[in-house]
Amino acid sequence: MVPGIDFLRNELGVDGRDLTLRWSGQISLTRRILAVNIFALLLLAGGFFYLDSYRSRVVDNRVAQTAREARLIGEAVAAVDPALRDPLVVRLARDTGSRIRLFDAAGRAVVDSRALGLRNFVLMDPDKEAWDQTIARFLDAAIDVIVMAPRPPLYRERSGKQQWPDVAAVRGRSLVSTTVWRAPDRTPVLTAAAPLRAGGVVMTTVNARDITKTVRIERFRLSMVLLGVSIVSILLSLFLARTIVRPLRRLARAAVRVRLGRAREVVVPRLPSRRDELGMLARALSDMSLALRARIDATEAFAADVTHEMKNPLASLRSAVEGLSRVKDPALQAQLLAIVRDDVHRLDRLLSDISEASRLDAQLSRAKFEPVDIAAMIDGLVAQRDARGVERGIRLRFDRNPDDRTVILGEGARLERVFENLIDNALSFSPDAGLIAVSAIRENEDLVIRVEDEGPGVPEEAREDVFKRFHSVRPDSETFGQHSGLGLAIARTIVDGHQGTIFVESREDRLDGARFVVRLPLAEMPE
Numbered sequence: 395m396v397p398g399i400d401f402l403r404n405e406l407g408v409d410g411r412d413l414t415l416r417w418s419g420q421i422s423l424t425r426r427i428l429a430v431n432i433f434a435l436l437l438l439a440g441g442f443f444y445l446d447s448y449r450s451r452v453v454d455n456r457v458a459q460t461a462r463e464a465r466l467i468g469e470a471v472a473a474v475d476p477a478l479r480d481p482l483v484v485r486l487a488r489d490t491g492s493r494i495r496l497f498d499a500a501g502r503a504v505v506d507s508r509a510l511g512l513r514n515f516v517l518m519d520p521d522k523e524a525w526d527q528t529i530a531r532f533l534d535a536a537i538d539v540i541v542m543a544p545r546p547p548l549y550r551e552r553s554g555k556q557q558w559p560d561v562a563a564v565r566g567r568s569l570v571s572t573t574v575w576r577a578p579d580r581t582p583v584l585t586a587a588a589p590l591r592a593g594g595v596v597m598t599t600v601n602a603r604d605i606t607k608t609v610r611i612e613r614f615r616l617s618m619v620l621l622g623v624s625i626v627s628i629l630l631s632l633f634l635a636r637t638i639v640r641p642l643r644r645l646a647r648a649a650v651r652v653r654l655g656r657a658r659e660v661v662v663p664r665l666p667s668r669r670d671e672l673g674m675l676a677r678a679l680s681d682m683s684l685a686l687r688a689r690i691d692a693t694e695a696f697a698a699d700v701t702h703e704m705k706n707p708l709a710s711l712r713s714a715v716e717g718l719s720r721v722k723d724p725a726l727q728a729q730l731l732a733i734v735r736d737d738v739h740r741l742d743r744l745l746s747d748i749s750e751a752s753r754l755d756a757q758l759s760r761a762k763f764e765p766v767d768i769a770a771m772i773d774g775l776v777a778q779r780d781a782r783g784v785e786r787g788i789r790l791r792f793d794r795n796p797d798d799r800t801v802i803l804g805e806g807a808r809l810e811r812v813f814e815n816l817i818d819n820a821l822s823f824s825p826d827a828g829l830i831a832v833s834a835i836r837e838n839e840d841l842v843i844r845v846e847d848e849g850p851g852v853p854e855e856a857r858e859d860v861f862k863r864f865h866s867v868r869p870d871s872e873t874f875g876q877h878s879g880l881g882l883a884i885a886r887t888i889v890d891g892h893q894g895t896i897f898v899e900s901r902e903d904r905l906d907g908a909r910f911v912v913r914l915p916l917a918e919m920p921e
Contacts, residue, residue, distance in 0.1 A: 428635070431627045445616065446541040449609045453574060456602055457584055461570045463490055464586035468596040471496065484510050492600035499593040501557050501565060515599055517549070518579045530610055531580050537613070549575035549583040560587035561595045581606045641665060641672050645679055652683055704744065711737040761805045763892075765917055768841055769800035769834050772813055776832065779817065787827040790817070798836040803917045808888045812896075815881040816845040816910050823849030823908065836916065843912040846901055851908045857898045861886045889914070 467486050474482050479496075487494045487507035493515035496505035508515065520531065538545065552558055563571035564587045575583035582605055587597040641663070648662040662683045665676040714733040721727055776792045784790060794800070802809075813832075820830045828848040835842050852860060861882050889896040894914040901907040 428628065428631045431631045432624075443541050445609060445613055446537070446543050448612070449605065450543075452605050452608070453582060453584075453602075456582075456605060457572045457574060457586075460492075460584045460586040460598060460600060461572050461588075463492070464572075464588040464596060464598045465570055467494060467598065468588040468590050471596055472591040480505060480510055483507055484512050487512050487514060490598065490600070492598040495597050495599070496590070497561050497565075497595040497597065499565070501561060501595075504594070515601060517577050517583075517601060518581075518603075520579045523579065527579070533613075534580050534606070534610070546574045546576040546582065549577050558585065558587065558597060560585050561597055563587065564589050565595055577601060638672065641668070641676065645676055648683070649679065652686065704741070707737045707740045707744070711741070761808075761891075763803040763805060765801050766804045766806045766809060767801050768809065768843065768914070769794050769798075771806065771810055772832055772834060772843070775810065775813055775817065784821070786824075788821060788824050789827070789829045791829060791831050793831060793833040795835060798834070798841075799916060800834055800836070800841055801917050802841060802892070802914045804892045804914070809892070812885045812888050812912065813843070813845070815885045816912075819881065819910070820845055820847035820849070820908075823847055825849065837913075839916055840913050841916050843914070845910045845912075846907060848904065848907045851900055851906045852898050854900075860898060861896070 467490075470482065470486065471479060483494050483496070483505055484507055491514055494505075494507045495503055498504050520528070537543075560571040560573055563569070566589075568589055570586060570588045572584065572586045575585065577583050581601060581603045583599065583601050585597060585599050587595050590596055644663050652662075662680040663676055664680045665673045667673075668676070711734060714730045714737065717730050718727060718734075721730060773792055773794075776790045779790055817830065817832070824830055824847045830848075831844075831846045833844045833846075835844075886896050889912055892914055894912060896910065896912045898908055898910050901909050
């Protein structure tokens with residue numbers, strides 16, 4: 395089992411079989427970036443293989459040239475007077491830079507340019523060369539092993555009855571034989587033998603040091619290019635890793651601290667100077683942590699408010715229950731029992747509203763919105779109120795333009811709760827025989843619903859507070875404890891979940907009265 399599987403299974407709560415981790419997933423980004431760039435450099439290092447093929451082509455061309463020279467020298471020697479043969483051999487050896495030897499039909503050497511005084515073919519002793527040549531030979535051998543280049547036989551002079559392979563190959567034939575040898579200093583030695591018309595053989599020997607020198611120069615240039623590119627690539631890789639890995643590590647550390655329950659202490663870096671994907675990720679994580687912090691604070695505040703709100707009815711209930719054990723008067727007992735019933739009802743209503751308020755956000759996030767006709771909904775609510783009878787002679791009126799489109803995408807039951815709360819609130823503050831006017835009007839791409847009453851209105855400084863949880867300012871005529879103070883807070887949560895807004899304002903047509911305004915986006919009509 396890969397170690398990361400157990401870790402992710404514990405952290406994420408998923409089965410390890412659902413996770414597919416490659417071995418590369420366990421390597422840091424810095425090492426992976428370096429590995430990718432170094433792999434590209436290794437492709438560049440493949441140029442050494444090209445140099446080996448280049449050397450092979452050069453050697454092949456030189457072998458062909460040596461064969462042609464041997465044939466031409468043989469024809470020249472055969473055409474000249476025997477008395478002029480030795481000077482011609484010296485001149486040709488000097489011009490071609492090779493050692494020329496003539497053999498008779500029996501394979502014995504009869505003419506040698508070195509014996510004639512021309513020492514232009516001299517093999518270098520590796521032990522007497524400078525240290526840089528020793529390093530060069532070592533590198534030649536190492537690269538030959540890497541590229542698996544064929545190793546020519548070591549060049550040795552023949553004497554006595556030993557015959558040269560090329561001489562033996564062409565004696566009595568009309569072909570030209572060539573062989574590539576390896577000098578002690580790893581430079582190529584080329585021998586070529588061609589037949590003579592008189593029955594002998596001419597053989598040329600040349601030490602092609604220029605081939606090795608050319609290949610070494612090209613190899614050195616390629617090495618310098620490879621070294622320079624390697625340094626630049628490593629520096630760029632480290633720079634790239636720094637610009638990617640370091641911010642990711644900062645974000646990861648911040649995320650771990652948030653996970654450990656230190657959300658208030660953590661400041662997730664926003665990386666404002668970065669406009670790339672990492673900057674977007676940093677700002678998204680920062681916003682997420684702020685939202686989480688706000689949610690935690692709201693939860694704690696809500697818990698504190700719930701505790702405070704429940705203490706009042708519990709204290710009243712405890713006093714009434716304790717009084718029942720001491721009071722003997724039936725009238726007082728009945729009064730205390732009425733208080734107990736009211737407090738129990740109040741607690742039941744409070745717990746129901748608290749439960750609904752605490753679940754609203756999660757339920758709205760999972761809800762599947764459907765087309766809802768707001769005008770038809772409000773018309774039905776008003777009709778139901780009228781059918782049941784409105785207390786204190788209060789009148790309800792719904793105004794709408796029949797031509798306006800009033801369909802939105804939402805959850806009908808939740809939206810109905812919003813308008814029920816607003817109508818209940820207006821009924822509580824309306825005077826006797828007052829008028830509550832509800833209207834639904836389309837404004838651009840929004841549907842605006844207004845609920846107006848003729849009550850005392852809402853002071854400007856309290857217009858935002860009325861939407862806070864457990865904030866309850868009730869009229870003096872209303873019995874204490876009939877409302878939990880969560881109705882308008884629930885209404886705002888529902889409206890916000892439908893991407894709408896809700897606020898309260900004063901009525902322009904009256905000196906008193908309140909107007910609650912709900913603005914919801916209209917559903918797009920199909921083409």
